[in-house]
Amino acid sequence: MKTMHRKTAAVLLALLANVSGTPARAADSGDASPNCTLNSIDGARAFDLGEFKGKVVYLDFWASWCGPCAKSFPFMNALHHELGGKGLQIVGVNLDENPEDAKTFLQQNPVDFTIAADKEEQCARKYDVKAMPSSVLIGRDGVIHHVQMGFRADEANELKAQVEKLLTETPNAEHAKP
């Protein structure tokens, strides 16, 4: 019975350690947005996020197997058509391990905003993506304004309101935290 108690204690400790959560990292609200290099979906062109400084960036991490991602695409497409001209840059970063899956998904859910591939997963890690899908709202000053985990239709309106608010702000370097 003694071994039983020791085993139980060890196991419960292990469980607790996992529950306490991972330590906070680089990509929270108020931080400067990390720069990362992306490829266009066909692999031809490489670009980095720094190119979009001065615009409001809606960075969305998605994959073909993620149900809520499919639901978010029509919303993001509508947002792109409505606010793209006013300085909104949507970048859909695909995290599929197999690019063929991404292509099939895009055929079934065609959109007009920029789609990029993050083959080495370095963008996902820099932004410490904790959920699928994740959307990061970056203001014109390059500061992360909001990280949205998951996508639900009810919350889409709130996101849109936040984007519109960010579009009205002018870039101010003092807001950035090192």
Add this chain to the structure above:
Amino acid sequence: MQNRNCANSVSRPIRFMRVVPFFLLALAVTGCAEVAPWQRGTLAKPQMALDPYPLHSALRAHNYGAREAASGVSSSEGGGCGCY
């Protein structure tokens, strides 16, 4: 007629304890490999769902329950794409 079974060589409380190790074993395995949220494509495949045919499972459980003495609840959730 004599009772067929006298299988009481092990007392009741200890017999119950036999079941607990299974659960503890499972707990001990928490936190195995690091799987990032975007690496769950394989786990999200329909054939990898813990119960891909819930209606079929319910019917089968119903048939077994009607003919067998053991009942069991196995409505575990989890796995899959881990989407929010």
Add this chain to the structure above:
Amino acid sequence: MAVINSGEIQGAIKSSPLAALTAAALALPGLVGAPAQAADDEFSVQYGHYQEEERDLFGVKSTYRPIEVDTVQGNGNIKITDRVKFLFNYTQDTWSGATPITTAPLAFRGNSTKSSTDGVSGATPIVNGELFFDSQLNPVQTDGSRTVTGGADNRLVHTLSAASPETRRQGDFKLGYEWDEAAANVGGGTSVEDDYESRFVNLGGRLDFNQKLTTLNGGLSYTASDTKARLDHDLLPYVDTGAYTDQITRTAEGGKIVQGHRKDWGAHVGLTQVLNKNALIEAGLGYTYSIGFQENPYKVVEVAFINDQIPAPDGAAYVGQVRALLEQRPNVRNQLSGNLGYKRYVEAFDAALHLNYRYFLDDWGINAHTFEADWGQPLGHGWTLTPRIRYYSQDAADFYVPYLISQQAYNSGRFDRNRLPKNFSSDHRLSGYGALSGGITLSKQFAKGVSLDLGYEYYTHQGGLKLGGGGEGDYADFDYWVVNGALRVNLEALAASSDHGSHAQHQHHHGAMAPAGVMFEHMLDKGKFMVGYRYMHSSQSGDMLHGANRVSDPAIAAGGCGSDPCYIRPNGMVMNMHMLDIMYAPTDWLNLMVMPQFMDMSMTMQRLAGAPMIDEGPGGAGAHIPHHVENGHETGGIGDMGVYALFKALDTGHHHLHMGLGLSIPFGDVDIQLRRNHKVDGGLIHYGMQIGSGTLDFKPSVTYTGNYDDWSWGAQLSGTKRLEDHGETGFRFGDIFQSTAWGGYNLTHWLSATVRGVYTVQGTVQKQFNQYIDKLGPMDYPMNYGGRFWDVGFGLNATVPGGDLAGNTLGVEWLQPVHTDYNGYQLDRDGTLSATWHYAF
């Protein structure tokens, strides 16, 4: 008193020895419910057929059919808001057939009649009699009367008894709320059948850790059940119910009802852990505490009371007076189970391997192990094949015993109960055995979020398969197989994959829709699909009519049954139909439709005042009358399936005309029987309670619809023409002709109302049953069927205008009978309620 008569079971009402097999003693409906994390906005329907194979009666040919069960299940998940989900589930089973009521030594001949030891006249269960034992208390072989013909014979056999069909219905729901990393749900439901009712509530929750790599879930449930079992009327004189006198009430016709109450509390926790990108494990632990009436009230245990006063015949040492006692189980049961599962992706095949082990333990002495393995193999193009295998083994309960010997005389029931074990049961579910089953599921995912899953499983229960040996003998072995099919429609996926939203507007923007009770009234555009569910409930009650006039009991008794007298009449009848409509338009002018259905019917009867009072109907069938009167009858199962082709003749936008050609395929049973009783076969149940028509039928129709602004109208002529002279049981129903016309108005943009008139004429039943039928009332005579009917209908239709559920339409209609003119003597009509749901995509 030395003479003891073998009592033959004097017939049995539809007390079902296997009744409550589903929810009683062992299985809990409240715990096996729909999982809370199913897909969003999905509806599904499933049909299953369970069929047992014959049991070994050692050469006695049983006229009883083995148990078969027809199940239909409907299920829906609706997302009320993004985080609130509602799940509902409805299940209905109808079962009938033979099941063991007890076990006895083979030498006792429980399955043969006294006069014909080879059972030529049909197996009739015997539970009282004499058994002879040698000095070691082994039963000895006899010739059926008091002559010992052999030595010790320890072989056992089940004593079978049959049940007339019975239906169980269950409804349950769950309401859940989702946070980002947690969920909670609450649910409840009820399961109802004639002699058993159960109500349950449950609570559940889920917590995710580690970015959803670890999931913990748990649940609590509470179930309260009531048994009101009507004991087999014919067993009554032969079953000792002395241990249950406080729980037994007597009925007007002399029956006994055993009442019992039981409560179950259950708790369950589960853990799922992702091991790596390709594998995960799950573990669970469950505990259930049950208190109350745990017995199966239809199972008895044979007790051989050794009576030293009776001289044993030559070759035997003791005489046992065998009596049947209702089984006795402990009042309390603690059950514990734990399981461990593993699921792994196999890249080489793009397949998933699943392994599961469950251990079960209770304080009745039962230890059980279950090993399951399945392999989910995608085959491309949306097809998936999943073979599975399962091995199960259990110990016998401590108090399980095939039969008992008690060293005391029966003494007309005044024996010492304390000398018997406190608990005893011969229910094979509590015996030691192993079971092996293999099955396969084939699934096809259609592109637009619709999938069809078909399954088959074969299961063999054998004492010899028990882990570690020592299981029950071969006599208790049996097999069963199950086939099932499920259709799942995921509305969210359908909505996303097509521009159905605008299409739905197009389909219905002109005028109202046709009333819910009208079929094939609408055609689809090319390439479109429609799935729908239709429920119809119709009932009859009140006065009996002869033609169009009310008729009194004495008149029915004299004239309702031709030249025979009538003894009983129906006093209420209810019919429920569940239909699935699946329609597809390969071209603009042709639509194809398939319509499977599941039906159940029930009827209660009463004696006719003025009928001859002697309980001797033709062929001795009058002995059945108390049974018909005390219990109703129920039938149910899969019904005839319709296949239709609709051809568009005219479509101007405001006016539309189309014709339909259809066939009804006779899947529904027309050979449903009642139990044998009073040494007389129960025979076939009357024509109106058979499920199908028995014949291939031609169903033509012509439909016209028109609309202008908010108004719409239509008319339809339809018919049913029997294409065969008779079905497998010798009769065919009359042909049907129906004409109907309606008008509708849009009350709002999503709601419309309809009014319609219907005239139907149906011929009498032609020819008659070619198998035995008890003719006790007007419903047993073909000439009374059919008639002319006038009805008026009032309906409402609603379309979901927008959002995720756009394109769904719901309709409801009440058809009120205005005039009825039967061809003979039938019960007056109450009306019909139709409710439909359709979704076009």
